[in-house]
Amino acid sequence: MKALPGSFDSRAEAALADPSLQKALANFKPLFVAKRAAAVAELPEFERLRDAAAGIKDAVLCELDVWLERYADKVESLGGKVHFAKDAEAAREIIRDICRKAGARTVCKGKSMVSEEIGLNEVLEEDGYRVVETDLGEYIIQLAKEPPSHIIAPAIHKTREQVADLFAQNHPGRPREDSVAGLVNEARHALRERFFQSDVGITGGNFLIAETGTSVIVTNEGNGDLTQTLSRIHVVTSGIERVIPTLDDLSVFLRLLARSATGQDTECYTTLSTGPRRPGDVDGPEEYHVVLVDNGRSKMLAGRFRDMLRCIRCGACMNHCPVYGAVGGHAYGWVYPGPMGSILTPLFNGLAETYDLPNACTLNGRCQSVCPVRIPLTDLIRTMRNEQVKAGLMPASQRRMMAAWGWVARQPGLYRALERLGSRMMRLRAGRRGALSSLPGAGAWTEGRDLPAPAGPTFIDQWKSRGREQ
């Protein structure tokens, strides 16, 4: 997908002023966090599973070429076809070519973030195919002509009323449904025929197993399974970093994924697909293609952001992020929102265009504390800020302030004197309440909250006076 127009600032401001979005976010925030916590509490080995998962990913990344070759050879020995795409354009061309050769008319899609990343729908629609998103969340935003705002719950920003409006506009001849059950049923009916008409079915691939040449998806709705089973051709889109060695390794990740993502012990459907239909089978696709997308991932492998390639796209980081919870996913401007997006988007789309993203973070570390593959997200966000400074992207005013602070910090006497002065002035100004409701130069910060004044003398002064007492 193309990056959304505007800056993070302007999009975030719009998000904060959007009552429907704020209602949707208020509804979602506590749910995911509580459900994950409950699911994790029931599995005592959860922390050890996180260690193992991070270890498996690290080991694979060290020999990624070897594992990919093993995987690809296995797929092809079972009658599948593996395509390697160096970038988004190459990936789009491969899939367009598959659709063209198939003489396709209808293309059904299960949820795939890689297909969003490479902007697949737009080009397939330009080519004249009927492209149907079949995950309910993706279907809703396809009708609304919006990008996803969350990687596992793409329509999380929509209220029930908004979904009802969209369905009423797009499903003529049906009475308006308002209940959740009615809306889900309506989508079921609307999509049923599409599944049976589908020529090419495109799904993601959560994991690729080298041992067996298998691609794995996990879903709750069953749409990914109908998509890949009823279409004549099944196309899997996946990043090159998704390969793991064996089925037993898969179990480690499956125990983490659903608990981290939705707080379920397992999703409803875990589907392992290997090659096309076999002789004697009465159903299943006649062709099976896997499109492995690099699109900047091999560059990440060499550099300071390699840990990010462990990501299994569960969404726990954004579910626990206070900034995401306040502004939602669209403010981040591209496919991947929240903490993982603040690292991935600059890497995929360039540092200059995405300056705000790593800075829209309080470094509170909640994301890192829940990441199932222990990606040091706050460290990586800090590293990303560092890269921005090195690339000369920090605004001049900020650079001057940091330089001034740096100079003062290197003069201990002056630094302490200024600190003492500042502390005293803040205490004086705060008065008996002990808090400041406004601060020169930080008006935006104090607009929404008070700043507690320092409680007493500075640490250094206390250290000195207590030292004398002992």
Added chain:
Amino acid sequence: MSRELVLHEIRRAIAGAAGLRGRSQLPQRPQPPSYGDRRIDRFTERLEAHACSWEAIGGLDELPARVLAWLEQRGLARRMAVAPPLMELPWPEGVHRHAGAAGIDESVAVSLAFAGIAESGSLVMYSGPNSPITHNFVPEFHLVAIRDEDVSDSQEGIWAKVRAHGGMPRALNLIAGPSRTGDVEQTIQLGAHGPRQVHVLLVRAKGVTS
């Protein structure tokens, strides 16, 4: 061509990061869970947790009568897609059944699971001529027979069974309950695109072999 291009980039990146190539050490995985005598209890508990209904039957020969009773309770027609190994069971006259792929109007499918997982309450379906994939996803009502000796403690037991069975089929489906979605206001709603109900017939004693 593009394969070599991408692999070349990966090799260059690995070579450029000092010491990366030699660091490949796969970690120890935590032991999978094991339930001992409680294996079947755990399985049925998890089935219920995922909104499956279930009943125990004494053998596969009891299956037709139990399936028909289940359908009758819900006012459903005696018309269904049936897994080939179950076609020759003693079905009464007038039950319309076929063993082909499930069609768009298919309401009921009756399947035989390859295995079950006690850990997660999952049914494991091994696709092939004896187990069409569409039976698992197209009908509104999915009735699944599973022999209790085929229930493993964990996924790892399934992988061992798959390897012994000749490897992976086109589709190995792990199914935990009827299909569901939380995409409208995070309210869980059953019956998204797949079955609205999954009913498990747990075969306690040895029946006919498939």
